[in-house]
Amino acid sequence: MTASDVATRFRVIGLEDRRFNHEKLWNVLAPHIASETIRVEEIGRSLQGRSIRALHFGEGETKVLLWSQMHGDESTATMALADIVRFFAEGDGDPLRERLRRNLSITMVPMLNPDGAEDFTRRNAIGVDVNRDARRLATPEGRALKELRDRLEPDFGFNLHDQNALTLAGKNGGQVAMALLAPAADEAHSYGDVRTRARLVAATIVSVLEPTIGGRIAKYDDTFNPRAFGDLMQAWGTSTVLIESGAIRGDPQKQNLRALNVLAILEALDAIGTESYRQTDPLLYESLPENYDIEHDVILTGGKLLFGDAPPLEVDLGIWFYDPVAREGARLGDVGDLSETPAIEILDVAGLTIRVETLGDARRCPERDAPVIITVRGENDAIVHRFGSSETGQR
Ligand SMILES: [Zn+2]
Missing domain, CATH: 2.30.40.10 (Urease, subunit C, domain 1)
Known part of the structure; x- marks a missing residue:
């Protein structure tokens, strides 16, 4: 089965509206994650006491950590992770699934900020932007992610967000459907081994998405931010790629973007597992136009x-x-x-x-x-x- 088949065949029912809360997510996931191949683990509780859960799959040597909805109103990748975990749970015998299971140990944290998701708002219940709490770790949500990272020491990370729809792929480009970044790990924006691997994974994703949304893929702002998780994950030794879902005309509930996330993530995971990502041309990523923020629809x-x-x-x-x-x-x-x-x-x-x-x-x-x-x-x-x-x- 191809990765894009997964997006349709294993689509979790009940997430057709991009605004859903913690209760809804875990209710619709419940029948799928009951499978023995998925291990469910509570990694912490939100400020308002909601369970933050990690889903584990696979027994390979290379460890990958994916987390979504650190910002409560950015749910596209959460929907995609739901579909992917259903594929892992129910896709027995599929060659892609077997390869991923054999090559990788995958941990997914869908909806890291459930209190924000409850009101479909960016910040956590006390108003902190969790993605600016990677250094201080004042929030239970930020701590849960950091403790998980320190325990797993993943080789690769996927930091999954949604960005402002009012963004062009360069000044004269189309509306950005997806933006990518291999975040800098220091002020000098140096390319050590960790970030070099992240860049190759990002380039792999570009090659996967180009046939569908070519011209609408951009590079996210790469200013080093010492308080943000993507940047610090990179500094802590996890090759991290930021995926930002933007907007596609005629996709008000981001269901097409959800399917593109499934495609991008599964293909990237497969490339990591088989190490084929090492052969990707980094220019595919480096030559992307930059996000260009605008004011008018x-x-x-x-x-x-x-x-x-x-x-x-x-x-x-x-x-x-x-x-x-x-x-x-x-x-x-x-x-x-x-x-x-x-x-x-x-x-x-x-x-x-x-x-x-x-x-x-x-x-x-x-x-x-x-x-x-x-x-x-x-x-x-x-x-x-x-x-x-x-x-x-x-x-
Ligand atoms: Zn975000």
Whole structure:
């Protein structure tokens, strides 16, 4: 079975909405992890007492540790790890599974920050960003991960996150579907053995994803951060790759990204197990465009803006979404000459009129970032585009 077959054949039912909590996750996983081939271990408890669990599979020499949802609102890889553990539990006899079992000892920690996941928010219950707690280890979540690492001393690590959807693969690139990083282990960004191996694994992932999302893969910001887990894992001797899921148009629940995570992770694990990753060209990773953060989801260009009794103005208008993945909750961005401003989507609305409605003071155009309803109309006032306002969703 290929890794992409696994993503469909072993998809865990019940995680179709990317917002799910700890109880939901472990309920839907329960029938699958009851298998004898999976060992379940509590590695700690969150601040609010939720069980943080590790799942172990395989008896190989090379040790790999994967952890997801250290940020509570970044659930894509948790869904993927659920599918992967189901494959490990139920894929008996499959050659890929047998190879992984023989070559590797795999430990997965899905949902490291269950209290954050409960409210689908980044930080833990007392407001700490767990990914800035790798050095001080004040949080039970951070300590659980560090103690697990110190006990296992894994050769490889996968640090699994979601990033801002408002990111381009380089200034002129497409919206980033996935970003990768072999984090620096020191200020000098040196390439010792540990980081060199991580870079080759990252390059392997690029080669796996390129046929599907080529042009939408980027390199994450590689500033050394001495408080972050990815960077310190690297420094502690675990070759660590950061995988950040971004956004794909038409994938509001990140189910396509979930499948791409399954593919990327399984292929990377297999390459580690067979050591084929050593033959990968590091340039595949090094030549990736860098993440380029932008402010606008949509720019309307060439239209005539109508507001109140004022004469129509020929200006561009920017929009960002409160939930840029689901594209819900329109907010007013910049207005004016935006011909140099990047956006995920630039819509030519020449010859059309644009109207901005707001809940606030209707005498002047709403403030930047205000919730708005924007309608673009053509002949006979027919609506061509509409961007509605909604308070739902998370940015
Ligand atoms: Zn994150």
